[in-house]
Every structure is written in C-alpha cells, then in structure tokens.
Amino acid sequence: xxxxxxxxxxxxxxxxxxxxxxxxxxxxxxxxxxxxxxxxxxxxxxxxxxxxxxxxxxxxxxxxxxxxxxxxxxxxxxxxxxxxxxxxxxxxxxxxxxxxxxxxxxxxxxxxxxxxxxxxxxxxxxxxxxxxxxxxxxxxxxxxxxxxxxxxxxxxxxxxxxxxxxxxxxxxxxxxxxxxxxxxxxxxxxxxxxxxxxxxxxxxxxxxxxxxxxxxxxxxxxxxxxxxxxxxxxxxxxxxxxxxxxxxxxxxxxxxxxxxxxxxxxxxxxxxxxxxxxxxxxxxxxxxxxxxxxxxxxxxxxxxxxxxxxxxxxxxxxxxxxxxxxxxxxxxxxxxxxxxxxxxxxxxxxxxxxxxxxxxxxxxxxxxxxxxxxxxxxxxxxxxxxxxxxxxxxxxxxxxxxxxxxxxxxxxxxxxxxxxxxxxx
Amino acid sequence: xxxxxxxxxxxxxxxxxxxxxxxxxxxxxxxxxxxxxxxxxxxxxxxxxxxxxxxxxxxxxxxxxxxxxxxxxxxxxxx
Ligand SMILES: Cc1cc2nc3c(=O)[nH]c(=O)nc-3n(C[C@H](O)[C@H](O)[C@H](O)COP(=O)(O)O)c2cc1C
Ligand code: SF4
Ligand code: SF4
Numbered sequence: 001x002x003x004x005x006x007x008x009x010x011x012x013x014x015x016x017x018x019x020x021x022x023x024x025x026x027x028x029x030x031x032x033x034x035x036x037x038x039x040x041x042x043x044x045x046x047x048x049x050x051x052x053x054x055x056x057x058x059x060x061x062x063x064x065x066x067x068x069x070x071x072x073x074x075x076x077x078x079x080x081x082x083x084x085x086x087x088x089x090x091x092x093x094x095x096x097x098x099x100x101x102x103x104x105x106x107x108x109x110x111x112x113x114x115x116x117x118x119x120x121x122x123x124x125x126x127x128x129x130x131x132x133x134x135x136x137x138x139x140x141x142x143x144x145x146x147x148x149x150x151x152x153x154x155x156x157x158x159x160x161x162x163x164x165x166x167x168x169x170x171x172x173x174x175x176x177x178x179x180x181x182x183x184x185x186x187x188x189x190x191x192x193x194x195x196x197x198x199x200x201x202x203x204x205x206x207x208x209x210x211x212x213x214x215x216x217x218x219x220x221x222x223x224x225x226x227x228x229x230x231x232x233x234x235x236x237x238x239x240x241x242x243x244x245x246x247x248x249x250x251x252x253x254x255x256x257x258x259x260x261x262x263x264x265x266x267x268x269x270x271x272x273x274x275x276x277x278x279x280x281x282x283x284x285x286x287x288x289x290x291x292x293x294x295x296x297x298x299x300x301x302x303x304x305x306x307x308x309x310x311x312x313x314x315x316x317x318x319x320x321x322x323x324x325x326x327x328x329x330x331x332x333x334x335x336x337x338x339x340x341x342x343x344x345x346x347x348x349x350x351x352x353x354x355x356x357x358x359x360x361x362x363x364x365x366x367x368x369x370x371x372x373x374x375x376x377x378x379x380x381x382x383x384x385x386x387x388x389x390x391x392x393x394x395x396x397x398x399x400x401x402x403x404x405x406x407x408x409x410x411x412x413x414x415x416x417x418x419x420x421x422x423x424x425x
Numbered sequence: 426x427x428x429x430x431x432x433x434x435x436x437x438x439x440x441x442x443x444x445x446x447x448x449x450x451x452x453x454x455x456x457x458x459x460x461x462x463x464x465x466x467x468x469x470x471x472x473x474x475x476x477x478x479x480x481x482x483x484x485x486x487x488x489x490x491x492x493x494x495x496x497x498x499x500x501x502x503x504x
Pocket of ligand 3 (some may be wrong): 439443444445446447448449450451464465466468490492493494495496
C-alpha cells in the first residue's frame with residue numbers, strides 16, 4: 001500500500017504500539033525506484049530534524065566522498081531537550097521507519113555499520129529499538145549491521161561530537177572542531193550522524209520518492225515535522241504537522257491555551273516568540289523574521305499568568321548546570337547569566353545594574369565555547385530580552401509583575417538533582 | 426620555506442577546551458586579546474591583515490607563550 005499524501009506520515013500507526021517489521025514492510029511497501037538514492041535525497045530537500053536544519057543530502061554527500069574504511073552511520077536518539085519526546089514517540093510508533101532510513105543512509109555513503117544511540121534514561125525507547133532490531137534480525141533483513149548503544153542522558157550528550165566521543169571513550173564531552181564542516185570519527189572511521197526523525201524521513205523518500213515527499217510542506221521546508229507541544233496545554237502532545245501550518249493552527253490541534261502570552265520555540269537553546277506572531281507559518285523561513293527557528297521541534301506555551309523573566313531564569317539556571325564545564329566562557333559565563341537573571345527577577349535595587357550586565361555578558365559569551373551550547377543559551381536570553389522587554393524593565397525598576405510571585409510555571413525544568421555530578425570532572 | 430605572501434588576513438584562534446585562562450596571551454598580544462571577567466581570552470573576531478607585521482609577531486609570541494598550546498594562527502589568503 002502506498003501511503004496517502006496527507007498526514008500522518010511519520011506517525012502512521014499508534015504511539016505505544018510499534019509497527020512490527022512485517023506490518024512495516026506491508027504498510028510502507030516501496031512504490032518508487034530511484035535511480036540514485038543520493039540524488040533523490042537531494043531533490044527531496046530534506047533538512048536535519050536535530051535542531052540545525054542542515055541539508056541531509058549535503059552531509060551524506062560529504063561522507064560518501066570520504067575515503068574511509070568501515071564508515072559508520074550513527075542515529076541520534078538522545079533527545080536531550082528535557083520536554084521533548086517526539087523522537088521517542090516516533091520510536092514507539094514506527095521504529096522500523098527509522099532503522100530503514102539509517103540503512104538507506106548507510107548504503108548511500110557505503111557504510112556497513114549503523115549505531116543507534118538511545119538515552120539509557122529512556123527505557124521505553126531502548127526497549128522499542130531493541131525489539132525492532134531483534135525483529136529485523138529474525139526476519140533476515142538485508143542491509144547493514146545494527147548495534148544499539150545507550151549513553152547516559154545529559155543535555156549536551158546529544159551534541160554530535162559529544163555523542164561520538166562517548167562512543168569512542170565513554171565520556172559525553174563535546175569536542176573542539178575549528179574546521180567546519182568537520183568529519184566525525186569513530187576509531188578513525190568516518191561517521192554520518194543524523195537525528196531519528198531525519199532518518200525516518202530518509203526512509204519515506206527512499207520508498208516513495210522526492211516528488212511524493214514534497215507534496216507536503218514548503219519549498220524550503222518540505223515534508224512533515226514532529227513537534228512536542230507543552231506548557232499551557234491540556235496535556236503535552238507530540239503532533240505531526242506541516243511547516244506551512246500557522247502556529248495558531250498547531251496550538252489549536254494541541255488543545256493549547258488559545259490566547260497565550262508567548263511561545264518558546266525550538267527548545268531550551270531556542271527562542272521566545274511573542275504571541276502577536278501566532279499567524280506565522282511554522283517554518284524556518286517565516287520564523288526567521290522574528291528571530292526564531294523550528295529548532296528541535298518544541299513549542300512551550302506560556303500562559304498570560306506566567307512571567308517570562310522568571311521562566312527564562314529557570315531554564316538558564318538548568319542549562320548552566322548542563323554545561324560540560326570544559327570551556328571557561330561556558331562554565332563561568334552561563335552561571336553568571338543565570339545569576340543576573342535571578343537578580344533582575346527579584347526586582348531589588350541591584351536589578352537595573354544586573355540587567356545591563358546581562359546584556360553585556362551575552363555579547364561576551366556568544367561564540368566562545370567549543371560547542372554551541374552557550375550560543376543556544378545566549379540566543380535564548382536575547383530573545384527573552386526582546387520579547388519580554390517591558391517585563392524586564394519593570395522588574396529592573398523594582399516592580400516585578402504579579403505573575404512572578406504566583407509560583408505558577410509553564411516551562412518544565414528537570415530538578416537539579418544531577419548538579420555537579422562528576423560525569424565530567 | 427620560501428617567501429610568505431603578505432596578502433590576506435589571519436585570525437588568532439583559541440581552543441577553549443585546552444585554554445586554562447592563565448592569561449599569558451593577553452600580555453603577549455594585547456592588540457589581539459582582551460580578557461573577560463573570568464580571565465579567559467576574548468580574541469579579536471575581526472580579521473587582521475597579514476601585512477600588519479607587528480600584530481602577526483605578537484600573535485606568534487602568544488602561540489609560543491601559551492602554556493596549554495591552545496592557540497593557533499589561521500591564515501586566510503585572499504583569492
Ligand atoms: C548542546 C547540543 C545538544 C544537542 N542535542 C541533540 C539531541 O539530543 N538530539 C539530536 O538529535 N541532536 C542534538 N543536537 C544536534 C546535533 O549536534 C546534530 O546537529 C544533529 O543530531 C544532526 O542530525 P540532523 O542533521 O539529522 O539534524 C544537539 C546540539 C547541541 C549544540
Ligand atoms: S561550550 Fe560548554 S558545553 Fe560546549 S564543550 Fe565547552 S563547556 Fe562543554
Ligand atoms: S595563554 Fe593559552 S591558556 Fe593562557 S589564557 Fe591564553 S590561550 Fe588560554
């Protein structure tokens with residue numbers, strides 16, 4: 001059967017009841033034979049779903065050109081963003097779509113091995129991948145050799161160089177890579193690393209072709225995307241949406257507060273968006289005018305009775321703690337941003353000075369870490385300064401809003417129980 | 426080695442993981458490096474012309490003087 005040209009594509013089936021290998025083979029039976037899978041991927045215009053939206057074909061081509069023995073495809077299922085669960089929802093619905101996409105990528109670049117990296121703190125996802133791999137093996141599926149690896153969950157553990165370093169040396173530490181694009185290596189073997197959702201899209205393109213893929217989405221952001229919607233919602237949801245849909249439509253699907261104050265888009269390294277822009281389509285081209293991106297596919301809805309200053313501080317405090325503490329500007333700079341935000345939030349006599357310092361420090365920290373973790377935080381803080389400008393001013397004047405004392409939070413932040421855990425040091 | 430062309434620009438680059446914030450680079454190349462409040466180097470982001478021999482010399486001093494070997498000069502030729 002050929003899938004219909006509408007939604008759902010990726011989430012075809014039922015979350016929590018993964019399609020078995022047999023069901024997958026019949027549901028997603030190949031209906032299109034591409035002359036060259038790489039050209040097909042290129043024509044599809046697929047971009048990475050791990051946050052940076054980098055063209056998937058360009059990365060694959062770069063890896064195909066590498067003269068390396070035993071290349072490896074790594075599937076990134078770490079899902080480091082705390083509120084995100086779109087990757088695990090995909091794995092609990094259609095795990096074989098992901099594995100199949102990884103197998104296609106492996107054939108494109110000439111790799112014999114695929115490593116699926118799942119966070120060990122997510123036992124359901126680990127189980128779903130393991131079961132799917134067993135089914136594949138039992139069915140005698142052709143293709144690369146698959147392996148499941150379970151890394152400990154940390155925010156930066158899903159950063160590509162940290163993940164590869166973990167596979168090499170069991171330490172989730174990002175690496176300094178001055179040349180970009182740089183080729184990641186597992187024991188001297190070149191690595192192609194892609195997000196779970198990206199792989200699933202590759203499988204769709206391989207089976208149904210680029211033209212089919214492009215029947216949804218926009219020219220620059222083709223296909224469908226998964227998004228986790230949380231915050232002021234009835235209950236958190238993972239939705240499969242089309243990038244040309246407006247944010248308002250998506251909020252409507254998610255049973256979210258129809259009249260929010262702002263949205264947090266992209267994750268904790270993403271940005272705030274004023275609710276005045278709810279009629280913007282959910283694609284990077286359109287969101288760029290407000291300084292936002294789709295990022296890692298997260299929408300946190302901030303209700304009118306929430307305080308943007310306080311929420312920003314809570315997120316930044318958590319993100320500061322998630323620094324791998326290898327680089328001075330990140331290890332010292334992020335806690336300093338968090339302290340500044342706390343001082344502004346208090347609405348004390350120091351607040352005005354703290355606000356000035358906050359703006360200054362954003363400029364000092366930006367771009368000075370080995371990985372982009374601090375840049376994400378700076379970007380997030382700057383967006384808060386923009387979107388909640390009025391609130392920051394009144395806090396700084398010593399007149400914090402009522403909401404900041406209500407104790408009502410919309411953005412879920414994990415407890416700091418792992419604070420200064422000696423994973424890195 | 427031959428004669429190095431003096432056209433083009435260079436950047437001083439730091440590996441932030443290696444850097445321990447001893448601050449020697451700021452003393453050795455003040456025109457290229459300032460310090461942040463935690464003692465880590467803020468390196469001039471703009472390119473410096475290779476024809477600025479004094480700056481290039483300072484950059485070389487900084488590279489050699491860095492106890493962590495965290496610094497590097499990146500030349501970009503103009504084509
Ligand atoms: C601090 C940090 C954390 C990241 N965490 C994740 C993650 O948990 N999962 C993920 O897929 N990508 C994550 N990324 C992005 C990856 O580095 C990488 O770009 C992505 O997995 C590439 O896959 P894609 O091209 O399919 O998007 C993170 C990036 C940064 C800077
Ligand atoms: S920038 Fe921060 S998170 Fe990234 S490697 Fe450096 S210390 Fe670690
Ligand atoms: S001299 Fe080297 S280690 Fe010291 S601050 Fe400069 S770059 Fe860092």
